[in-house]
Amino acid sequence: MRVALVVVAALVAVASAHSDADETYAAALADLRSLVDDAIAPLDAASTQSSWTHTAAAWAEHLGLDRVGARLRTQARDHKHSQYDNTASSTSLMGRIAAWLDPRPKLTREREPFTVYDTPERALWPDWDYDHVKASRAHARRNVPFAINGWEQAMWGPFVADIQDPQPPLVQTAADAFHATQHGALIAEWITNQMRRFVRSAAPHDAPRSAAASQAAQAAVAKRDRAIAMLEQVAFRDVYDEEAMLASTFRDENVSTTQADALWVLGEHSLWGTHGAAPDLPRALRAFTQLAQLGNASAHARLGFLYDSPLTDVLHGVPQHAPRALMHHVFAAQEGDYGAQLALAHRYAHGLGVPVDCLEALRWYDAAAQATYAQYLAGPPGGRTLPYTKVRLGDRAILASKLSPRLHAGRLNPLLSVKLLRSGVRHLLAHEPRALSDTAALHDILDVYQHHQGSNELVRLLFLAHAFYRGSVVGEGEALGAVERNFPLAMHYARYVAEKRWPMPAELENAAWPARRPDGGLQRAYQAVEMSEADTVRTGDAAALLGMMYLRGEGTPQDYERAQVWLTRAQLDGNRRAAAWLAIMYDEGWTAPANPELAQEILNDALRKEYAPDAAVEMARKLIESKLSEEALKHLPRIAYLGAEGEGVGESGQLETSYEVSYLRGSVYADQLLAHTASVLACNIGADELKRAAERADWDDPVYHRAETAFSRGDIATALMGWAISASYGVEEAQDNVAFVLDPIKSLLRPAPPRGSDRAALQYWAESALQGSRHALERVCDYVRLARGTDAGQGDAASCYMALIDVEKDLAAPYWYLAQIYENGAGTTTRDFPLAKRYYDVVTGLAPGKAILTTFPALVRLHLKAVWLWLHGNDSARRLLASYMWKPRTKRAPSPARPRATPADMDVWLDYAVDAAVFGVGLVLLGMLYLLRRWIDVRLQAANAQLAQIQALR
Template sequence: MSENTSDAASQYLLGFLYASGLKGVEQDQSRALLYYTFAAIQGLPEAEMTLGFRYWMGIGVKEDCMRALDWYESVAHKAYANFISGPPGGKTLPLSPTRLSDLAGGVYGMGASVASTGHLAKRPAIKAANSLAGGENFDDVLQYYQYHSDRNHHEYSVILGRIHYVGSVYSVPGGVASGAEAVGETVQSYKLASYYFTRAAHAYWGPEVPKLDPKTGGLPPAGIAAAYLGRMYLRGEGVEQDFVMARMWLKRSSDLGEKEGHNLLGIMYRDGLGVPINIGSAKAYFQAAAQMELAEAKVHLGKFAATSNNQVEGEPKSMAHYTWALGNGNPFEAFYHLGLIHAKAARLENPALAKKTGTCGVAVSYLKSMVERGSWEYDMMGEADAAWKRGEKTTALIRWWIAGEMGYEIAQNNVAFLLDQGDSKSGKLSKSVYTFSPADKADIAQDPALSALVHWIRSAGQQNVDSLVKVGDCYYQGIGVTDGENRYEKAAGSYQSAADTQASAVAFWNLGWMYENGLGVAQDWHLAKRYYDLCSQTDPEAEWPVMLSLIKLYLRSWWAQLTGGKQKHLALFGLRKPMIEDGLPGLKSAQANRQPSIEDEMDEVTWARSRQRDELEDSYDDYLETGRTARRNSRMDGGADGSEEGDLLETISIALLVIGFSTLMWWRGRVARQREEREQAERRARGQVPPDAERRADPNAPLGFVPAAPVQI
């Protein structure tokens, strides 16, 4: 039916069926591209994003960054127009989607996955996973806050108001405009939000003189409450829009030094909302908020700089403001404006030069992140999350699959995670809420294992290290691949790429195993040991498993040496353990220390940078740190002592094992000799002593001499 209609949505879904092979449709990437293109030409955002992602990644087409940029820029303009069509300050951003694997502590579980180690363990999804594992739920959290709010501890009233305002327990760092996380989603209620904010505000501006907070000695947090109340009146959220009331509350908030109050007053003076337009006052308020590190205020200052008469100075200043806002939590406007600046630069350059300098890739990464965040008209991720919470797992899976085609890494990870559950050589089906039965999988996808591998690969291509390790696992175990595909070589390559990030303990251990057993790589005891050592350094909790692996490795190396192996055995008292900073064959050297911040979460930006890393010199900053930063800081704070203690403990353990092994061999030989002597004594007593035994009994007998048997009389 869709083949004979010009309906863009129908053509897009037909393209999706050909691309995915769902419901028995034969996969045909050429047809998928054709129908995606038909839909994109008609301006369907989902199709434009899909083509942008395919041209950037080279899926079914030749990789072409400039064509990807064209498609993403088209969607970005529509998303931004949608944003500014909302109330003052722009539309509220949709909740940030969540990886299902994060709720399980990561693909490999809590602590073993990169997703739940280092500074990444502080993310809301991991915090929620820990809370749920401990038997807590969000209702308990709300009851706790309610208990204290009822006793006039109004810092809790403000927290309750914020939760009901954004509709989530977890807010995104960067200010109110940065949105909230879907992982802590609750029922949004502007009425309840207004109630709690008003309680906190009246505690300060009521008829009585405010009392000092008994805990902190400070005034109740009325400034924050007033800022929210002013925002709600300014935007008409839960109340009738009233600029007079908005200005009153925002002025009160600003007088108490609240940054959100400064910022919203700046918007009122800039746009003339209930007050005469006054650019000077607007800039002053934005400056005050920016000095208090509010990302949204920095974006406003960037806009002023971009529209100044002096473009020679204006553009660098605007870029500086946008870059700061991007790095401190603004997930939408900063990406949009920076993306356009880089897109303009990419088009002014020679196409080959734009690819070499990475300008095009950075522009695409900014715009891709922006359009995925501003998904009001194509919220496939939100629909999938809602279906999952309703228990409609198949519907959620298909929605995530479509979003994965649009380029959402989280969706790709979710599809792979769900299809991968229970897939192993043992055939055992894991029991969890994420598990589909084999029949359900087969009803959805023709080859679930292959589809899972494809999505792991796409997720890994967007800088998800755990997904990259998982790709190696699929090749190693032969899941979704054939036996003739050089499985072990590809597995080792995936593990090596993951190890290059210096963030995955699992990748280091797997590489150690591959080198120990000579699978996909040449067998090498010393490289195996180095990777095992790096595993324990990356994740201290892996110290004991690594120690067992090292003991086995030492014994194997010595046994191979004793049995004529060509490799030199491992020395018991060798050099110090290799540090991650030392580098290994295939490992990139560690970068300079930086403190982890909100920009560490921006995978898309890092993706573009990593794709051009070998060609770039110093054109752009890196917006992602891996877990090595926290580990290196830990070593600087005394981690070196712990490393030395670990070396000593390992050496002592191996030495004790060698002594025990040697003692066991000696005792075994001694028992064998005693048994042989008893048997010989019994034979002599029966007159059955072998000639060799007599010769051994007479060491002076010449070789070949056999004593005569005794004469019987």
């Protein structure tokens, strides 16, 4: 009996403890949730004192006048909270000037289109705390962008008061330095700070409002601290060890408990700094470590990042530990974590902490890509809409610069990412380069296309239809030239163009008849108006787009019959994309009994044409499903890059996206390699394709896009953290972006004083350079030359620049720095004047327009040094000067008459003349320097004599 009572008491105690933990955890989440401002609650609480505006708003909403009610509530809200939302100093003239000079991005109500992304299907905190009503009210009533998930709400609120803690000192220093260098605003920063000090000292009447704001902030911060304390109470209740972690990791199912949830919330809060708090990475490390000991894969992935990241090491004080990082990545990847799989694949592909093993990298890339492809197929017919592409900050800086992104002869800047060198980007660079980086310029172009009246109406409207459907003027989901997706508007423009050829309603006499009636004539819906060949292609493109939208249910309810009508109309006019979609419809039997024979006939007919990428992809998919991989590979090469350059008549020769091509091609190589039926040389191709596919479809972990959102809001610290996580997955753009923000070389001080972040920046540049980024490789060479974050010398810098020249011969900067290195003989590099002059000549050839300002003074300086050192017996200087006296000439065959001078001969003589002129100018300047020195010596002697006389008189 006593034993039974003891057992019952123990059970009651355990139940009570669990109940208390649940209540404490729920109370902590409620406190955090309450920090996000509700634009209605404060007004309702004060309505008893109030104001006629609240009563009027309630009556307006009761009568259905929602907009009037919202406007009245907005006025009351702004009046109610003006004591801590705004201060008098911010509305003063000096405050406005200081705000105008501030280089940081100003918040607007609109967010950049490319910052829109999907929330993962497996929602983790804080996504599960999303309050759409609060987000809508904040967007409507405050000057803030719309928060599309709980993560953004937890990061930026808006909160009930100003509760933003200062960032860690090193993080704040890096952010301030980036703002100053990026905006060229070192002087503006100083003026702004001085004005703010003056404003604060000159506004004593703001003390009551500041006190009110301080009280509201103190109360909110106290509530946040209480919530974190309660989470710690629940999270750190039990202690686990590494044996428990190993046992939990290999369980079939991970147990979800209140403690596990509290550990995750505490870890994410401490990692990102949610609800206005500063990041606390030691606490995040402790929380994730204990959660990983419960077998949580997401916690393992976070630990792998924390132990692997140079950013957290340098800016947050979490030391790198490669073995631990590898262990946690392995545990998380085995549990199917998307980011950990990519991180492992990246390590094996480049030998980062592990031996280089392409097959192992291929396995992990294949696992991640298979998961993304399953999500892609789970979407509407034709696949789920892909996220926006990733664009490096360096690329945006090049495109936004006043300098032309082309060098000469129409060639693009070789420092641009290879991923950007597509036909759409080239076309805009040639005609409207501002549209790729300037949102205002892009909207101006769209306005012209929408309202301009001209003869090319179909071209303009078809362009608008594709732009609003794709979400970009460049291509499907392209971040460059991004516009807000608008399916109804895209359908409106596409319908207008298509109905120029098919004015009949899209209704079939009999859905079982493919295109013709039993008597052989066309169905009434397919009878078209005669048009020119070019307009026929344009209307076919519009009809294909309409068919896709009806088939996928975009901008309209899904309607298979109307989709079949519009796709058949386009297919009859020879549109290859419509043929591929129509074949899928007949294969699946969506409007009539399945007809595989007719589907295959339509595909074969499309493949007989010159460009039919969509049909080729569909054929390859069928062959892969039939285990005919060798035949499938015949259809896949170069499909992703097909398309008519500078299309004036349509876009049916282009793929909407190359994602599926990359996945299919990579999966074929992976299957063959893992079955040992292909050469190992094909491994790199397969791994690159699967990596491209897995990174493109990052629905499971959109951390890169969250960093983009933070950057567009001006939150550099959060952007750095998001990009650093993505960089640990091997995403080249993220590596470039972190390094770009930390980069000190772009400073106006040239270079900036040494910073602790130099080593981290160099490491990120190096990892990006491993993946082929020429911009990153140039930066690595610059770091070595300037000894930033490394102990390498000038000899290593020369070797680095030589390697860069081998990769890209059209870059002028490597030749320029090589010339300086050999001119000065810095470090272990031997001084070589002839070689330095040769490199200066190459720079002149690559940038002839700038030679007068750059290479000419450098050549003058070089020759002056050579003359001076020649007088001191330097052999390199003697060889340079001797080259002007005589040059070896090849013997020519005797000819009866002297040949006429060719342009090449004239160039040689002109080169001789320029060299002689430079040499003569150098001698003249050296003589003038000698005379100036003699004159200064004479004056000094006279002054000394006068001084001696004065001293003698004393």
